Amino acid sequence: MTTVSEPTVTETGVTVSAGSFRVVPVAGHIGAEITDVDLRGEFTADQVAELTAALHEYKVLFFRDQQIGHAEQIAFSRLFGAVTPSHPYDDDAPTEYPEILAVDSRLYEKRFGVRKFSYTNYWHTDVSPLVNPPAASLLRAEIAPERGGDTHWTNLAAVYAGLPDSLKALLDGLRAEHRFGGKNPAWDSESDYAKKVAKAPLVTEHPVVRVHPVTGEKILFVNPGFTTRIVGLSPRQSDALLDLLYAELADPAYTVRFRWERGSLAFWDNRATAHLAPSDLNHLDVTRVLYRTTLEGEVPVGVDGEPSRSISGAKFVGNAGAPEHDAA
Template sequence: MINVIPSGKALCADVEGVDLSEPMDGNTLKLIIDAWSQHLVLRFRDQKLSDQALERFSARLGKLDAAPMYTAGTRVDVDSDFVTVISNVKIDGKPIGDLGDGESLWHTDMSYNEVPPMASALYALEIPATGGNTGFSNMYLAYETLPDRLKHRIASMQCKHDASRNSTGGRRGDYPDVTNPKDAPGAVHPIVRTHPTTGRNALFLGRRLNAYVMGLSLEDSEALLDDLWDHATKPELTWHQEWKVGDLVLWDNRCVMHRRDAFNGGERRIMHRTQIAGDKPVYVP
């Protein structure tokens, strides 16, 4: 018996009564997908997942995306092309995963790609005693509650999403430092994105660092993006996950942004993530 319990906040629900390590029938999968479409973020507690089981569940939702490029110097030892290690743990002085222990700023996973992933599933293997919580923001509501003047202004605008830095500010691969956001590498996407399944419009901001609104002066771009980010991350639009070992959280990158709190670097945090392939963002007025 599956039970879906809404968080009471702007997004997220707990899904009880399902073991994601076991084969899943079509009816169960449909219930999960329906709840996901309604609540945007789902949490499954007390799971015991191998990387293969994590892949298997994620692949029921769509084709898996390959793991993204890690920060330079990361040494990952995972027998999967589709599992990304998010960790601050180091072995022989080298990190075994990405994103360390610092704050991870509001972002959408891999929005710098021409075709970003539609979803991410993050599974907790080890967590610190405090900190490292993850916040999520409802980008449907962020768009719908924008002042009319901003809605009209951004209707046909596009934004460049920087590929050179990750969400903690670490340099990705061998990309050079960006000194002018206009010159940043990365894909250009509409600021308002139409969800291909629900048909609803959402803000699609990606990440703030080195973002640039095409066609504007740098000063005007920065001012507009500051306004949009301030609005999209208001507390009433968010929900925050306090992690427990065995939690799996699934979210829709097409209508959700997320961030992470910093935590004590002397404590271990190991998370494994999969990503489901998506579609090129478009805006349908």
């Protein structure tokens, strides 16, 4: 691949990189498709910087027709930060690739005790109960059903920006508890997975509004997959406020929907988004297999400058061998 020159914006709003790939926005508030790129190739520092800037602007980037496997996905991920082990509770990662999390419909019944096509069908930010949730996630499709199975993302910076100032002022000073499993765990209470989580719970109090460490954007940082309560409010008050915020983040105006095909890859800023796994496949006799890598994140900081506080669980750090470009 050639060195990227400064991008230009056409009258149609398509950002074109003159030297190599193109960045094509796909929805009003979130999402861009990256074309004319082969993720197996070499990337210069300028190209990594351009992709990082696009990630921060559009929150999720989509790539199609990528002929890559586990090793190539990990190598591409490392261009943007330290790649973590697959998941705090995962014991199904390929032995030779401990960074790979299998999102595999064939594994879920064994793992959770119920038939599922994804970990959770609630809007969620990946592993937000960690004191340092992942900075970014990359998900690659290996087997995609012919119909159904789409994933949605929502732009939590745009959601916050769309709130009235009076509500922003209230939220800026609040903290919320994030607990792995949330209020309604996705697994059978007697499953091995439930016992694993109970033995080593992940619980953190995060600011309800975090400040993005790169862009400075204020981001609504709650999600129905993992957030259990607003600290300091009664259960009734907490539930009412969270329900209001969840309705805002699910507003289609802030979202984008992605149709998976074999070789598709999505790369999202986990600090500034939540995503929704599919719930339209349980009645179909299909298989869905995707593979995820995650980048080590920092401890969130609120509008008041105060960091998140771990109640249970340590930081989740990347593997040895830091990348040259720690950009995401």
